[in-house]
Amino acid sequence: MKICFCDSYAIGGLAGGEDKDSFWRVVAQCTAALPENKPRYVMGVGYPLDIVVCSALGADMYDCVYPTRTARFGTALVSEGVLKLKNKAMADDTRPIDPSCDCMVCKNYTRAYIHCLVTVDAMGSQLVSYHNLYYMMKLSRDLHSSIIDGKFPEFVCDFLQKMFPKGDVPQWVCNAMEVAGIDISSCCVLP
Numbered sequence: 001m002k003i004c005f006c007d008s009y010a011i012g013g014l015a016g017g018e019d020k021d022s023f024w025r026v027v028a029q030c031t032a033a034l035p036e037n038k039p040r041y042v043m044g045v046g047y048p049l050d051i052v053v054c055s056a057l058g059a060d061m062y063d064c065v066y067p068t069r070t071a072r073f074g075t076a077l078v079s080e081g082v083l084k085l086k087n088k089a090m091a092d093d094t095r096p097i098d099p100s101c102d103c104m105v106c107k108n109y110t111r112a113y114i115h116c117l118v119t120v121d122a123m124g125s126q127l128v129s130y131h132n133l134y135y136m137m138k139l140s141r142d143l144h145s146s147i148i149d150g151k152f153p154e155f156v157c158d159f160l161q162k163m164f165p166k167g168d169v170p171q172w173v174c175n176a177m178e179v180a181g182i183d184i185s186s187c188c189v190l191p
């Protein structure tokens with residue numbers, strides 16, 4: 001195992017149940033005050049949406065039990081949000097968890113099969129964990145390369161469009177993106 005210690009700043013004490021508008025404002029305040037040449041790590045974050053928002057605000061690193069914890073409840077992460085594999089509707093769904101995902105689980109197992117497992121056996125949650133970790137790694141890679149390519153705003157809009165196809169992007173996300181200087185008006189419906 002390789003352990004890497006690097007000079008960085010941790011932003012902690014969040015993700016403890018505070019409202020989302022307070023959450024992003026504290027992250028924004030911290031990232032604005034911290035030196036730009038040192039990594040900023042937001043402890044205990046988070047949901048895919050939180051990671052995209054915090055990255056827009058200048059955070060670099062995260063850690064969270066969410067992908068594996070939610071897998072133990074039979075919930076898979078997908079670009080539309082979440083897929084609840086314990087749901088009865090999954091019992092005869094022969095599609096993979098996410099047809100666009102290249103992971104080993106999506107290549108080999110159907111929703112129906114995983115539904116059978118998660119409703120009776122812990123093995124099911126291992127498969128969902130595998131997919132969820134793959135999802136988070138791909139999200140991180142795509143987010144990272146969009147920054148390198150100078151296409152981060154497009155990445156954010158694409159992410160939000162898939163998660164909120166009706167344009168009902170939460171107000172706190174709109175507020176945070178305004179401060180981050182990212183125009184997401186193309187993926188929001190006006191109230």
Ligand SMILES: [Zn+2]
Pocket residue numbers: 097098101102103104105106107131134
């Ligand atoms: Zn997958």
